[in-house]
Amino acid sequence: MGRLPSYRPMLAQLGPLPPPAQHDLWSAEMKWxxxxxxxxxxxxxxxxxxxxxxxxxxxxxxxxxxxxxxxxxxxxxxxxxxxxxxxxxxxxxxxxxxxxxxxxxxxxxxxxxxxxxxxxxxxxxxxxxxxxxxxxxxxxxxxxxxxxxxxxxxxPVAFGGDPRAALEASRALGLEGVVVKRRDSPYRPGRRSADWTKVKNFSHLEVVVGGWKPGAGRRSGRIGSLLLGGHDSGGRLVYVGHVGTGFTDAMLTALREELAPLERPGSPFAVPVPREFARDARWVEPRLVGEVRYAEVTGDGRLRHPSWRGLRPDLSPGEVRAPGASLGRAASEGA
Structure with a gap:
């Protein structure tokens, strides 16, 4: 036999679990x-x-x-x-x-x-x-x-029946979520298809906005992403990541109006922000508090896959703690 042919992996779309009436049509696997x-x-x-x-x-x-x-x-x-x-x-x-x-x-x-x-x-x-x-x-x-x-x-096991049980198991195990796959679907090399749908578990965290980066393409002239922080156990504002997803057009407009009068010449973070995120950044006084959902916190205290949920005007910046900080409010548990 000759050399095996080359393939590209099939990709999953992000989405919800299938409706109960269709549960028998799908199989669920843990998302690794x-x-x-x-x-x-x-x-x-x-x-x-x-x-x-x-x-x-x-x-x-x-x-x-x-x-x-x-x-x-x-x-x-x-x-x-x-x-x-x-x-x-x-x-x-x-x-x-x-x-x-x-x-x-x-x-x-x-x-x-x-x-x-x-x-x-x-x-x-x-x-x-x-x-x-x-x-x-x-x-x-x-x-x-x-x-x-x-x-x-x-x-790894594939779960039949109600995929909600698999999702609950993934959450209990601290996994990222599940991928539900249509049982009658072919493998589509190199294509992203709703025949495979990834359903993720997310945690929520309150964050302080310390700056923003201009957008490109469709967001040219608008906010592209926000630079986020939280206070460590010593009270310093430390960088925890950036978020560029989850915004509506109305949110982007409102954020630009809120951030404009807060602009400052230098970074408010106690430790320098990584160069690739600091480049072209517009720094602001750290007065706005928002909330993000995220998949996990990396070993260096950064948020993985954060998505913006909205501003939290009911909170003051001093209440917001970085992931792992030993003092102050804990991260929201699904608020």
């Missing part, structure tokens, strides 16, 4: 917060390709034995490469040092310190046959017959 990877197992050797088509095989040598554990079959698998923190929790921050490292000595050191696991959730090709046109249920059955879970690769 890692990096996407297609695994090409051919002649007992493994090749890993990133979502954008880059060869990342050298970064994850602990996954190499997976190719020899497929019963001699040549296959293309789809999955997520994940890592866990010292407490055994899924952590994108723990994975970050692995993602761009290619130096063999440093990779070997990281394998010992932060080993990865490959969460396999689909199969695209088996021997000389593409299976992307098969419905999800048939591909899942095929996958379960092909893959025997190993020390560094797993075949």
């Amino acid at each position: 917060d890692g990096v996407r990877g297609l695994a090409y197992a051919e002649a007992g050797a493994l090749r890993l390709m990133s979502r954008n088509g880059r060869d990342v095989t050298l970064a994850y040598p602990e996954l190499y034995p997976m190719a020899a554990a497929l019963g001699g079959r040549d296959v293309v698998l789809d999955g997520e490469i994940v890592a866990f923190d010292d407490a055994g929790r899924l952590s994108f921050g723990a994975l970050a040092p692995r993602m761009h490292q290619r130096n063999p000595a440093k990779v070997a050191e990281l394998v010992r310190a932060v080993p990865v696991t490959y969460m396999i959730f689909d199969v695209l090709h088996v021997d000389d046959r593409s299976v992307v046109r098969l419905p999800y249920d048939e591909r899942r059955e095929l996958l379960e017959g092909l893959v025997t879970p190993g020390f560094r690769w797993q075949l």
Whole structure:
């Protein structure tokens, strides 16, 4: 058999759970917060390709034995490469040092310190046959017959029935959410489709606006993103991230009017904002409080995937604490 054909991963759309009347048409899987990877197992050797088509095989040598554990079959698998923190929790921050490292000595050191696991959730090709046109249920059955879970690769469970139970389980486990997949749908390489819908869990946090960056394209001449902060246990305003989504046009107009009289020449943050976010920033007096929802807090105290919810005029800036600050108000629990 010749070289396996190349594929691009199918992508999910963000959206809600399907309505109860359609629950039997869908299957739910946990959403793993890692990096996407297609695994090409051919002649007992493994090749890993990133979502954008880059060869990342050298970064994850602990996954190499997976190719020899497929019963001699040549296959293309789809999955997520994940890592866990010292407490055994899924952590994108723990994975970050692995993602761009290619130096063999440093990779070997990281394998010992932060080993990865490959969460396999689909199969695209088996021997000389593409299976992307098969419905999800048939591909899942095929996958379960092909893959025997190993020390560094797993075949996570797919949940039938009411996907709300899967979403609740993901929340209890501290995971990012679920992906619901139509059971009769084919795999659509390189396409984003509502046949796969990601439903995320978010937390809420109050933040202080310390600046903003001008927008581009459709937002040219308007606010592109807000630079956000919170107070640490010493009372200093520290940068916690930037948010550029969740705004309506009316919100953007109102924010520009609120921020205009607060402009100041320098940053209000106690520690310099990263250069890529400070460039072209318009700094303001830290008087406006808002609320965002977010997926998680990274190890350096930054918000991952924040989305703007609105201003909180009922709160004063001094009440707002950065994630992990030991004093003051806690983050909102779903307000």
